[in-house]
Amino acid sequence: MNLFHPKILDSFKGYSGALLSKDVLAGITVGVVALPLAMAFAIASGLKPEAGIFTAIIAGGLISILGGSRVQIGGPAGAFIVIVYGIVDHYGIANLLLATAMSGVFLFLMGLFRLGTLIRFIPVAVIIGFTNGIAVLIGLSQIKEFFGLQITKMPAEFFQAVQTLYAAADTVNPIALMLSIGSLALLIAWKAIQKHLGYLSHIPGTVIAMAAATIVTSVLSLPVDTIGSRFGGIPSGLPSFEWIPISWGTAQFVIAPAITLALLGAIESLLCARVADGLIHDRHDSNQELMAQGIANLVTPFFGGMPATGTIARTVTSVQSGASTPIAGIVHSVTLLVIILFGAPLAKNIPLASLAAILMYVAWNMGEWKKFADLKQFRLPYRLTMLSVFFLTIALDLTVAIQVGLLFAFITFIYRISSLSRYEPASAIDFPELQQHQGSISAFRIYGAIFFGAVKLLESIENELPSTTLVLDLKNVIYIDVSGMDAILELEEACKARSIRLMICGLAHQPYEMAVRGGLLERVPSDFIYPDLQHGIAAAISQSH
Known part of the structure; x- marks a missing residue:
């Protein structure tokens, strides 16, 4: 019954003759319409x-x-x-x-x-x-x-229909x-x-x-x-x-x-x-x-x-x-x-x-x-999506129009989400001790989602690897997909190849589950996993002495 439960079964609680008469009159009216x-x-x-x-x-x-x-x-x-x-x-x-x-x-x-x-x-x-x-x-x-x-007969295709109307x-x-x-x-x-x-x-x-x-x-x-x-x-x-x-x-x-x-x-x-x-x-x-x-x-x-x-x-x-x-x-x-x-x-x-x-x-x-008159208020991707679906529906086929529209919307969404994903070095104001270890210890905060549309973010970090220790703070990462986890594992391999210690901080919720399933926690020693960036940087500095 939970799978199939029509609304009519719950519609008669407090039902009265007055409501019935309204329903009947409404039904007659809409039947005529x-x-x-x-x-x-x-x-x-x-x-x-x-x-x-x-x-x-x-x-x-x-x-x-x-x-x-x-x-x-x-x-x-x-x-x-x-x-x-x-x-x-x-x-x-x-x-x-x-x-x-x-x-x-x-x-x-x-x-x-x-x-x-x-x-x-x-x-x-x-x-x-x-x-x-x-x-x-x-x-x-x-x-x-x-x-x-x-x-005699109107064609189904738009251009042929226009031509037929013009001829007649x-x-x-x-x-x-x-x-x-x-x-x-x-x-x-x-x-x-x-x-x-x-x-x-x-x-x-x-x-x-x-x-x-x-x-x-x-x-x-x-x-x-x-x-x-x-x-x-x-x-x-x-x-x-x-x-x-x-x-x-x-x-x-x-x-x-x-x-x-x-x-x-x-x-x-x-x-x-x-x-x-x-x-x-x-x-x-x-x-x-x-x-x-x-x-x-x-x-x-x-x-x-x-x-x-x-x-x-x-x-x-x-x-x-x-x-x-x-x-x-x-x-x-x-x-x-x-x-x-x-x-x-x-x-x-x-x-x-x-x-x-x-x-x-x-x-x-x-x-x-x-909505067409209001298009100027929206960004180009939104306008492009709406207009492409509109013209494709008219000129070609509704199925093609929806497919193209969803593709445009999908690409736009990926671009927007990837542009919101970013990283930044740990602030020298918050961690002044890092200034004494420039070049040997680097700490980065990552924000947003690490997914297939944002893996270049980790590739950019790979180009800035320090000499001894890399500390990544994932506290502000809300989501990691399989491609994102693969990119993190590739970064871990790059660090291992250069004998650089990789420390992970702030893993929680979905990113933590993904790290377990992706095998990251098996490849990074448990003493290199920390609850927050402050503990991670302190450990990195301690191990560098």
Whole structure:
């Protein structure tokens, strides 16, 4: 039970009818919000609209029941659009389902082996870079529907997509464009006046924009693409369970996309959970959340669904509507189920131009554009990391972007830590007796970490060896790795080759454990090991007489 303990089991202490009513109302609200987003995300990903709705119902319910956050709402997310569209384009829908299921296994294993906290080590610059890059790609992917361009199929690659859009620039549908602009304007206006609407402020702008565009399209019989004309509408019920064809050869074929989906799903869900923690002043269980995400992504593909993760916009909407337990997320799924059971025929007239406007709005709000304006406040490595991830996400691939971003962050971290590691000779003010033994006895204080990025520090000391005794004070060394210990052992060998006594002072905690494991204490006599520099220098002077 300690390994698998959903948050819902601890959510009902002090629960009351008033809290239940708030959860139910919040669940209904966020269910209505999720409807246009789920369809829009699926369509933008190259799938049918019902794939997004089924994912929101099944994965959303499983994440709420099994997750490690009290209020997180799961379902299809905008961050997945670019990845899913690329997988569908290169591998096909059948392989997308397999990759999604495999990503679920990876996510579950990440949570089972307690790797949830490691996601927090991904630098902010990397997260902002790929988030903004994905936002740009989402906006780019919606230009076709926003302008009503006559394009049979949009390429997945950035430069080819731009070229295709440019080639079709003379096929703009003015009616679709006016509908898109009207929907976008309504979204922006609704957001601006929402605080003055009283109870109506709880109605999301996405629903208002979609409903208004659908009514206008139906009443005026506008010549624009709709869900009905493109996909034939959506089914009024859940799909049946169908086995995904699985073979070792196919699994090898999609393992890279599956890993990408798992990593992105883990990052998105845990970031969302942290945002939720701040809203309700609670602390989520990151490993339990990953296991729940894994189960949801493993199950959903067998019902024709797409990848799912925690969704920040819907989670915030749920909390602001009064949610306090996973009941709200369960009600959100039930609400969507009721909508498709009884209202599926109404979806036929939803114009794709309106959904494109909604996604444009989501993409804009998804990006952290102010961070680019603030770049001048940061050092060059931070700027380089963020911008490289941003441009690589757009131009190449999210996986490559994250790899390069982590590499830049890794190199920057090594450089910064190595620059903080230093050594200095013992002060003549603190140890005036050393002045009488200049050239024969040298004492150095080492600060920081002795690791593979700072071994030159010991090489520099080796170039300043005295004639009889070297005293090293490691009191201010916080960490020594294997490479650092090897460098110390090499320094000990150099001293032995020149008949120089090496005295070690201040070994404690991790450096002491490393000295034991590395064999340093076996090679340095016990009477050359001292608790502090003062005793070491006194012994060195005493032995020199």
